[in-house]
Amino acid sequence: MAEYFTARGLPVPRELRQNPLTDWRRLTLIAAALIVFVIGLRVTNLDLSRANPEYSAQLLRQLFQWDLTILTPRNDFETFWDTAEGLMVVTIFLGIIATVFSVVVALPLSFLGARNIMSGNRVTAAVYVFIRLLFTVVRSIDVLIVVIVSAVLLGIGNAAGVIGLAFHNVGVLGKLYSEAIEGIDPGPLEAITATGANRFQVIWTAVLPQIVNPYISFTIYRLDTNVRLAPILGLVGGGGIGILLFQSINLLQYGAAGLIIFMIVITVAAMDFASAQIRRRLV
Amino acid sequence: MTAVLSLRNLVKVYPSGTRAIDDVSLDIHRGEFVVLIGLSGSGKSSLLRCINRLIEPTAGQVIFDGVDVTRARGADLRRIRRRIGMIFQQFNLVRRASVVSNTLAGRLGYRSSWRTIASRPSPEDIAAAFENLGRVGIADKAFARADALSGGQQQRVGIARALMQRPELMLADEPVASLDPATSHSVMKYLEEINKKDGITVVCSLHFLSLARRYGTRVVALKAGRVAFDGRPEEIDERRFKEIYGEDAIEVEIGPERSVPQPMSATEAALIAMAEDTGHGPPPEIR
Numbered sequence: 001m002a003e004y005f006t007a008r009g010l011p012v013p014r015e016l017r018q019n020p021l022t023d024w025r026r027l028t029l030i031a032a033a034l035i036v037f038v039i040g041l042r043v044t045n046l047d048l049s050r051a052n053p054e055y056s057a058q059l060l061r062q063l064f065q066w067d068l069t070i071l072t073p074r075n076d077f078e079t080f081w082d083t084a085e086g087l088m089v090v091t092i093f094l095g096i097i098a099t100v101f102s103v104v105v106a107l108p109l110s111f112l113g114a115r116n117i118m119s120g121n122r123v124t125a126a127v128y129v130f131i132r133l134l135f136t137v138v139r140s141i142d143v144l145i146v147v148i149v150s151a152v153l154l155g156i157g158n159a160a161g162v163i164g165l166a167f168h169n170v171g172v173l174g175k176l177y178s179e180a181i182e183g184i185d186p187g188p189l190e191a192i193t194a195t196g197a198n199r200f201q202v203i204w205t206a207v208l209p210q211i212v213n214p215y216i217s218f219t220i221y222r223l224d225t226n227v228r229l230a231p232i233l234g235l236v237g238g239g240g241i242g243i244l245l246f247q248s249i250n251l252l253q254y255g256a257a258g259l260i261i262f263m264i265v266i267t268v269a270a271m272d273f274a275s276a277q278i279r280r281r282l283v
Numbered sequence: 284m285t286a287v288l289s290l291r292n293l294v295k296v297y298p299s300g301t302r303a304i305d306d307v308s309l310d311i312h313r314g315e316f317v318v319l320i321g322l323s324g325s326g327k328s329s330l331l332r333c334i335n336r337l338i339e340p341t342a343g344q345v346i347f348d349g350v351d352v353t354r355a356r357g358a359d360l361r362r363i364r365r366r367i368g369m370i371f372q373q374f375n376l377v378r379r380a381s382v383v384s385n386t387l388a389g390r391l392g393y394r395s396s397w398r399t400i401a402s403r404p405s406p407e408d409i410a411a412a413f414e415n416l417g418r419v420g421i422a423d424k425a426f427a428r429a430d431a432l433s434g435g436q437q438q439r440v441g442i443a444r445a446l447m448q449r450p451e452l453m454l455a456d457e458p459v460a461s462l463d464p465a466t467s468h469s470v471m472k473y474l475e476e477i478n479k480k481d482g483i484t485v486v487c488s489l490h491f492l493s494l495a496r497r498y499g500t501r502v503v504a505l506k507a508g509r510v511a512f513d514g515r516p517e518e519i520d521e522r523r524f525k526e527i528y529g530e531d532a533i534e535v536e537i538g539p540e541r542s543v544p545q546p547m548s549a550t551e552a553a554l555i556a557m558a559e560d561t562g563h564g565p566p567p568e569i570r
């Protein structure tokens with residue numbers, strides 16, 4: 001093949017010149033990845049010598065000896081909302097409420113964070129840069145960190161959990177929404193602008209119809225994630241079923257812990273399935 | 284005859300440094316059907332978009348009906364824009380919206396923001412929408428989604444939308460470049476009709492000289508952002524044609540979009556030659 005090019009005095013394309021198995025660039029890359037892995041193993045020093053197989057096996061068995069008493073109020077002071085399933089419901093709603101709050105904030109901000117809408121003049125372009133920077137900063141602070149901080153500021157409980165989730169999600173949804181706007185077909189925008197419509201009318205008529213579906217899809221995706229995260233928040237003071245899980249583990253009530261973990265798995269799986277179904281129908 | 288549109292020393296330099304329009308001056312009179320021709324990249328789209336300020340001219344003036352478009356701001360600019368209809372190669376309809384709401388969008392320049400969201404379109408606007416859809420022969424598709432229509436039908440919706448503005452000037456940027464020859468003619472005929480019957484001035488860029496000859500009352504050729512020819516269609520002879528399109532060009536009736544050989548790298552040329560050698564024919568479009 002290569003003779004074809006050399007015979008005609010043409011440069012031989014790299015695809016023909018190079019055997020992929022001896023390409024030094026590929027080999028270097030593979031070697032680098034191996035070196036990082038080996039160094040990582042030494043640095044992290046994974047140590048299993050302290051594990052006690054018999055104790056672990058016993059513990060695993062206990063996790064499946066479910067303590068069904070947590071499903072009913074255990075004394076006169078407790079209500080449905082103190083039972084495991086009551087707290088599970090609360091937890092799901094923590095995720096939902098946090099999503100609603102973050103949508104309310106991220107939705108209007110996302111328009112200010114879309115380059116194609118804001119590139120008109122210098123002021124709006126500056127706003128765009130600021131908003132996207134804000135999204136990035138907010139997004140980079142993990143949910144657990146925000147929950148810990150707000151649990152300190154506001155006290156342990158549902159409020160801390162919701163704020164932690166909502167805060168992080170403003171960053172994530174803001175970015176996703178803004179990128180959805182940036183990905184729209186600019187043709188209709190141009191055409192509607194040419195009719196003499198103002199900026200608001202252009203957004204209303206040409207942008208909104210193009211972003212409704214991606215917005216719904218992203219929102220459900222984040223709702224899914226938030227409901228999935230909500231049970232963990234109790235471990236750091238964010239309320240919900242996580243608190244009960246944390247307590248049972250500390251009190252060595254592994255039967256209760258096992259049941260709670262099972263409930264969380266079921267909820268997350270159901271959520272995952274529902275979210276995938278809805279989003280599949282949207283695209 | 285007074286000029287409805289005057290371009291005075293218009294210049295457009297893109298931030299990348301490309302001089303897309305280089306000192307263009309033109310007077311376009313009421314009722315003319317001006318066809319813009321020129322090679323790909325000669326500045327046709329840039330010129331059309333400078334007229335209604337979809338892009339900002341770098342220097343020079345655009346005067347529409349005695350008003351300096353280049354100096355207009357905000358609401359003034361929008362009042363000018365609504366008197367200038369525009370249609371596009373890619374039709375630029377809101378694909379998820381119905382044909383009739385796409386058509387009604389042509390009235391946006393006459394409505395307030397508040398009325399856009401808070402009230403339904405007026406009975407007069409709806410009547411006008413159906414009338415205009417009827418004019419371009421697709422009133423029966425009024426409630427179909429725009430993306431369910433064929434290209435030719437979508438372009439007719441584009442015309443109906445522009446007609447809703449009751450424009451005095453119609454800009455058309457390669458309105459038929461995405462359509463087959465037969466459909467092209469049907470769309471061009473609607474443009475011809477609004478030009479002749481309604482007296483709407485048309486400035487339309489086209490790829491095919493045959494279409495330019497058939498529909499234009501005047502042809503303006505751009506070459507590297509400058510006016511290379513300005514006259515009646517029948518004045519374009521072999522010599523002028525080569526001036527506009529380059530020495531190697533041949534005039535085609537209708538056929539491949541590119542009648543001019545594009546610069547090609549040695550490797551590309553070799554790959555094509557190789558494909559021909561092996562009897563596979565040229566590979567699909569190298570861009």
Ligand SMILES: Nc1ncnc2c1ncn2[C@@H]1O[C@H](COP(=O)(O)OP(=O)(O)OP(=O)(O)O)[C@@H](O)[C@H]1O
Pocket residue numbers: 297298299301302303321322323324325326327328329330
């Ligand atoms: N947004 C842009 N930024 C930078 N350069 C641009 C931009 N749009 C167009 N150009 C350049 O300006 C020149 C003129 O482009 P224009 O699109 O006006 O040509 P055209 O005659 O419409 O071509 P075509 O027939 O391919 O549509 C080209 O060199 C093009 O690369």
Ligand SMILES: [Mg+2]
Pocket residue numbers: 327328329456457
């Ligand atoms: Mg063009």
